[in-house]
Each structure stands twice: as C-alpha cells, then as structure tokens.
Amino acid sequence: MSAAVENNKKKVTTFSFGEMKQRGEKISMLTSYDYSMARIVDNAGIDAILVGDSASNVMAGWNTTLPITLDQMIYHGASVVRAVKRALVVVDLPFGTYQGNSKEALNSAVRVMKETGADAIKIEGGEEILESVQRILSAGIPIMGHLGLTPQSINKFGTFTVRAKDEAEAQKLIRDAHLLEDAGCFAIVLEKIPAKLAAQVASELKIPIIGIGAGNQVDGQVLVIHDMLGITNEFSPRFLRRYHHLYEEIAGAVENYVSDVKAVNFPNDKEQY
Numbered sequence: 001m002s003a004a005v006e007n008n009k010k011k012v013t014t015f016s017f018g019e020m021k022q023r024g025e026k027i028s029m030l031t032s033y034d035y036s037m038a039r040i041v042d043n044a045g046i047d048a049i050l051v052g053d054s055a056s057n058v059m060a061g062w063n064t065t066l067p068i069t070l071d072q073m074i075y076h077g078a079s080v081v082r083a084v085k086r087a088l089v090v091v092d093l094p095f096g097t098y099q100g101n102s103k104e105a106l107n108s109a110v111r112v113m114k115e116t117g118a119d120a121i122k123i124e125g126g127e128e129i130l131e132s133v134q135r136i137l138s139a140g141i142p143i144m145g146h147l148g149l150t151p152q153s154i155n156k157f158g159t160f161t162v163r164a165k166d167e168a169e170a171q172k173l174i175r176d177a178h179l180l181e182d183a184g185c186f187a188i189v190l191e192k193i194p195a196k197l198a199a200q201v202a203s204e205l206k207i208p209i210i211g212i213g214a215g216n217q218v219d220g221q222v223l224v225i226h227d228m229l230g231i232t233n234e235f236s237p238r239f240l241r242r243y244h245h246l247y248e249e250i251a252g253a254v255e256n257y258v259s260d261v262k263a264v265n266f267p268n269d270k271e272q273y
Ligand code: KIV
Pocket: 031, 050, 051, 052, 053, 054, 055, 092, 189, 191, 212, 222, 224
C-alpha cells in the first residue's frame, strides 16, 4: 500500500486539519445527520462531517435552526459517529445552549463530547461569545467557529442575504476571526460573505477557513448534503452546486413502486417464499 493511500486512511484530526492548510490541501466537508448517510459520506473520502443544526431544517422541517434541542443534536451526533471511521466529526451546539452563560456553554459542550464521541463542536459568533469559547477550550474541547451569516441569529438579521458587505461589518468579522484564532479555535466556517473578504481572512489566519458561499480562496468548503444531492429542491442560493437531483430520482422510484403494487407486479414469483 502506498504512503499516500495509507495516509488517506488515517483518521482526520483537528491537528491534521491545520497540516492540510499548511501544505495547501483543500479541506472537503459535508453535513450528515444519520448513520446510513454518514457511512456513505465517510467511505467516499470526505475529510470532515458536520452534524449541523441545519438538521432542524432538513431533518425536522422547521423554518430555522432555532428549535432543535441539545438532546436532538446529541441523537444525530451519536448516530453519525457510529458510522464514521476516518472523517473529523464536528457537532453544532444548538441555539440557546452556549450564548450568555459560559458555564452552561461548557456543560453543553461536555455533553456533546461525552454522549456522541464527536471530535469537536461548532458555535456561532465572535466577541459576544468569547467567554464561552475560552471556557470550552479550557476543558480541552476543540472548537470550530462560525462567522458571517450565522443562522441562529436570523431573527436579528431579518434576512438571509450576503453578510459583511459594508465596511463596519467586514471589519468586525475580521476582528472576530482573529479573536477566535487567538483564543485557540482550530478552524472557522465563513458563511455567505463576499469572496474577497473571505480570501483576506484566510490569508491573515493560520487556522483553516471553511467557506459556504464565501468563494474559492479559502481553505475548504462545506455544503448541506441534502442541498448538494438535490433532496431539497426549493432552496437555490447562488453558491449551491447540485451534484445530483435525488428528489426526482426518489420520487420516480416511489411512483414505480406504487404502480407495481397496484398492478400486482411486485412481488413477482422470485421475490416470494
Ligand atoms: O448547520 C449547518 O449545516 C451549518 C453549515 C451551513 C455550515 O452550520
């Protein structure tokens, strides 16, 4: 077995994330929320799996990420971890479990790490949540930051449009990114911001910057798997590339099944005992 293949089979860690940035290797990341999907995604060679609170949207059908609970995130996280051999697994702390009270933030992060077996947690925000970031990191729990469009603050923004287009917000984002790096976060997600700003942050910071709607001059990319596979078909932001149209494929298969059952074409003689 070649060294490259052997290296590729090694478990991805927060440390190897940093090494990938240093050697200029782009980092691939996708969400997953359940065992079966995570098994496929991991075996296909993804570097990192995000158990995102987007589960609130794509798994539970809510309009925002706000309703999902810590217990529900732990259920999704543990299901994913049971499937994964190589990818780094990061679990989102949900809305209301880390803002405002750093002791509660630490309790939430400890529960996720103990009860899921994940490698790291992700939280949204900069300066406002710095105390929580520091307390969680002091317990040895790796944190991925998340800046730009932070969906847990959607009621404050009032819109899902591109963030940090004006100078003041861009300057705050740059300051926040440095604060998170200095505190000890191992990576940061930048969501839906101008590509030029994301490129600047990626070049100023040593830790990997993972983009979603943040251009290609960052250190890696993340997408919601239901969007990139075309399971969701009503959400079409400019940054989304659909690699499949599974909604139509699944609907077609179900239609065929329904008509086979109705016509007594299923099961046939070979499909029974
Ligand atoms: O919850 C999620 O899926 C995310 C990604 C959009 C980065 O946070």
